[in-house]
Every structure is written in structure tokens, then in C-alpha cells.
Amino acid sequence: MEQTKQHFSNLQLYLEYCFSKEQNVTPEMVKQAKAEYRKIYQSRYRKRYREQYVQVTFRVDKSVHDMFIEIAKQKNIKVTALLKQRAIQQQQASNDVGAIRESLLSLLDNIEEAIHEDETIQLTEVLQQLITIYELLP
Structure with missing residues (x-):
């Protein structure tokens, strides 16, 4: 053949x-x-x-690996699934921190501008920005 x-x-x-x-x-x-x-x-x-798919490989100390094994057992999942979840959560948290930082800076700018110009602060606007920041928290 x-x-x-x-x-x-x-x-x-x-x-x-x-x-x-x-x-x-x-x-x-x-x-x-x-x-x-x-x-x-x-x-x-x-x-x-x-x-x-891409395969990712890295090395950790035995003690760190044992710690991950314990956490995985508590969650009733495999160690590789736990590490994948943690990596994805870390990336999402990094993205969220950037958005939170931008929102806080915007809020601070609005408050500083109102203070320097002796204006009253629009509490509804400040409250809305705080709600937005709170929703961005993980």
C-alpha cells in the first residue's frame, strides 16, 4: 500500500x-x-x-509544588488546572488594576480641579465614579 x-x-x-x-x-x-x-x-x-494550543513549561521548588498540590486537593481539581486558573486570574487582575488606576486618577483630577477653582464638587458625579471603580474590583 x-x-x-x-x-x-x-x-x-x-x-x-x-x-x-x-x-x-x-x-x-x-x-x-x-x-x-x-x-x-x-x-x-x-x-x-x-x-x-501552546504548551507552557516552568520549574518551581518542591515546597512550592507541594503547596499547590494541597490547594488543588482542597479545591478538588488537578494541579495543572489550578495553575492555569491562577495565571488567567493574575492576568485579568492586572488588566483590572490598570482600569481601576485610571478611574482613580480621573476622580482625583476632578476633585483637585474643583478644589483649585473653589467650585463645589458634584457629589453625584463623584459617587458614579466611585461605583465604577467598585465594579472594577475583583
């Missing part, structure tokens, strides 16, 4: 293609063709998986 670059959506189509010109097909030939299809399928699957 020849190796082909053609894509087959399932095993049946692959077997039909492989044995379309064969008169006598033995069980051994079918077994070999199935093994070849499995290799092709796994190769394509791994390629698609690598295109979609």
Missing part, C-alpha cells in the same frame, strides 16, 4: 481507497492499513492541536 497525502475523513474511506485496486484483501492487509490510518490520523490530530 502506498502512503498518501490525501485527507480521508474516516477509516472506511481510507480502506476503500487502499483496496480499490485489490482483488484479494487479507485480514493482515486490513490490519496493516488500519495501523497506517491511525498513524496518519494521530499525526494530523497532533498538528491541529499544536496549531491551536
